Amino acid sequence: MMNRHSELAQRFWEHGRLSDCPILDFHGHMFSLAGAFLPAESPEEMLKIMDRANSILLCFVSHKAIMAPAVGTAEDIAVVKRYPDRFKAYHSVMSRYLDAEKDLREMEENPDVFVGFKFFADYYRVPLSDSRHDPYWEYADKKGLFALVHTWGGSPYDGLKEAERILEKYHNVIFIAGHSFHGHWEGAVELAKRYPNLYLELTAVLDDRGALDLFVDKLGSERILFGTDLPWFATHHGVGAVMSAYITDEDQRNILYRNGKKLLGRFPWFEDLWKRYGNNAE
């Protein structure tokens, strides 16, 4: 039964998907990866996995877009155009190969494709606050877009200190802390308390029992977003973890879709998408 104290968990356990509990996934990737075999790397296989859990929308940046400068974002754009109701993209910020003029033009030309940027500072070894990133932060802040940021506890590139340098300066960008400053859970909560535009995202958090319980206990559930790293981690694994924590059914709903719905409401395309796929979930 997975969690005998949760009515929502028991229903999800039984059916594997619930029309009144859609899932909005804020952290995904796509296509093959140098360091691992990912059997569900194609958009079509990812959609099958999403459908099995009623995950209605995934915001992603492909591995190619973050690891292959020669390829860039063209394939991400093509995927979103092929499946506009199911995928939206983060434009990669490839810190060592930046062309802000070109990247921001792509953003302007594709308002129905991109929800914001993906920063991968740890991998590029360029700090978030490096001045080369300024045009991206300024653009996202001005437009109120998302910045999905790979964050890791203790990192000199995207740890708590670097994040705060950005958050002190930009109050309008939605700073989504991918992996929630992994391992520095208390610090993540304290930072989120200080900056209302910071959201904690759960990819690679949910395999650590207790971090989510701590977030909800000390921060509440309204600043937490669900994410899976799909096609890395199974969507049902993530949902099972959320529903195993010592949190209420209302907290679970906040995390799985309500918080995301509020944030995505800033995009004109979302209302129609939610009408068609959200099943009026409250």
Added chain:
Amino acid sequence: MEFFDCNVSYGLDYASSPLYPIHTVDQVQAEMERAGVKKAVVWRIESANAGPQVGNALLAQDLKKYDNLYGVWAILPSHTHEIPDPADMLKEMKKNRIIGWRLCPKEAKFMAKPFVLRDWLELAVLHRIPLFIYTADGISLEGVAELLQAYRDLTVILTDDNTWPNDRNLRPFVAEFPNVYLDLSYCITAGGIESFVKEYGASRLLFGSRFPYSYFGANMMMIKHADISEEDKAAIAGGNMKRIIEVMDL
């Protein structure tokens, strides 16, 4: 579908602690009931960090309270005679519902080489006693390969924590050695179960949660709603672990 977890630990770790530690077997039992896990293979943390002499005894005492729990003991090279010698071990295991051994060379400071563990490994093959090998305990996948190359019929329940996703490393073990089983504790790749079962069948995967470091329900949900047959799900959830115990010859 009955869930039989192959990877549960508890106890008091003097060096570190998860956010919400589980110190007693009663707490384990309560959490299993909350999640709907029927049976589990359990391990006391003290068997590694306070030594097998301490942890193994604590575990044996705990298991008297719950007959749905099966224990794993740490072993040491027999040359120093600090735990029951291999010749006496089977009787002790049967008496205490111990169904396998775990190697902790990092904490116990020994080399997990075939020549060091020869008498244990011969006994394990002869009596089909599983070795629970977790690479975080100080034995690398290369070390596991060395043991299996020397004793290819050895039953190994393998938990690898070094890389996720990790099929490039783990699938060759399954293909090469007939009695290697993968604990799913760290195998949480999207579509991973489906892809593995298509290639190798369901008989080599075991439900493991790594509780209390992970939630029971995460991998339970992943298995229950995998895109495979109900029969295969039942095997992975608990049937395979049950069979491993049934074929042991104590």
